[in-house]
Amino acid sequence: MDHLLKHFRSTKKGNNEEELGRIAAQGQKQFTWETLVSATKSFNPTHKLGEGGFGPVYKGKLDDGREIAVKKLSQSSGQGKKEFMNEAKVLARVQHRNVVNLFGYCVHGEEKLLVYEYVANESLDKHLFKSGSRDALDWKQRYNIITGIARGLHYLHCGSHEVITHRDIKASNILLDDKWIPKIADFGMARLFPEDQTYVNTRVAGTNGYMAPEYVMHGRLSSKADVYSFGVLVLELISGQKNSSFNPSFDDQNLLEWAYRLYKNGKSLEVMDPTLASLAIPDQVAMCVQIGLLCTQADPQYRPNMDLVVVMLSKKTGTLEEPMRPGYPGSRYRRSRNPTKSSFSAVTNSGQSDSHTYGFTSDTNSHNDSATATTTTTTSTL
Ligand SMILES: Nc1ncnc2c1ncn2[C@@H]1O[C@H](COP(=O)(O)OP(=O)(O)OP(=O)(O)O)[C@@H](O)[C@H]1O
Ligand SMILES: [Mg+2]
16 A cells, blocks of 8 residues: 555545545555466456457456456556546445455556456447347346436445546446446546536547536536436436437437427336336336436426435436426527526527537547547546
């Protein structure tokens, strides 16, 4: 740990020592480079689980028999260093059955690695979007995944005196264990802020199709941005369709608009992946469609908090609010003239004098579908 402390002392200002003290107290440890080389058979390509924006992830096995996933942060990326520290800080504070467990770290010269528990069924996107494997998840499993993610997010938002905003909730960042219990992963972009602070203005970073409009357009980050991403994910889980690659039709530009149109026509069940039909519980499907739409409202104030989402999901019956048209980056918004009321509301007709169409920079990274737009300056509370 001393070596790690030294590294962080030299790379980052602030009270990192205190943070790392906390990390050490959680029993997370520093792994030697040799241990990880041996566990992953020298980072053998056959052990590679995937590659995200910050480097490849390898499967490994420790001498004590524990299976691990090792994320090797790409050396060239300055952003990777920030991610590394951020993930270490955030994951040291959290422990929940719906959040991935970080076993430890390794710093070896320029190499930085994060060591997680290996989660047996890997990431949700592999089950949801890959053709041929879509029917692997039945409705009951999907519903349990929805409630598990909701509980995990609720814990992050409300579990301590600090609000943890994940900022990159999406299918590839949800891991599924051997019992299909979902675990929220990838805290490299997460932000901590005091619970009395409702939002921060920050540089926009996230993934196309999951980012809330006020976040993309104004860099305004709050826990409601995670609620939005959760809503998109719920609709993806129900439909088996990926929002960022939704096949646009004449009427519907994206998954949200499509789901909303079906909902308004009383056809919520048509949102569901047809392969689920035989085992699905129609009332649950309809409720989840409505929750997905409520979570993706244009105005963050009209989105429920995660505690309300958890309550809604646990209710067998009950009336949910009526969602309005969902919002998304690039859709039209009208700023409210009354600042005490909502700041945005979706409008459907064009040509309003006080409406703006906000462009969305879809500068897709080469490795995956992450998008980074630098529209505002960073004001991090970390
Ligand atoms: N703890 C883990 N257990 C099992 N598989 C994992 C684990 N962590 C990551 N993976 C696998 O490694 C893949 C790559 O993960 P990574 O988070 O680096 O990239 P990503 O989520 O695809 O993209 P992004 O960089 O945008 O988050 C994941 O899709 C997942 O399948
Ligand atoms: Mg990821």
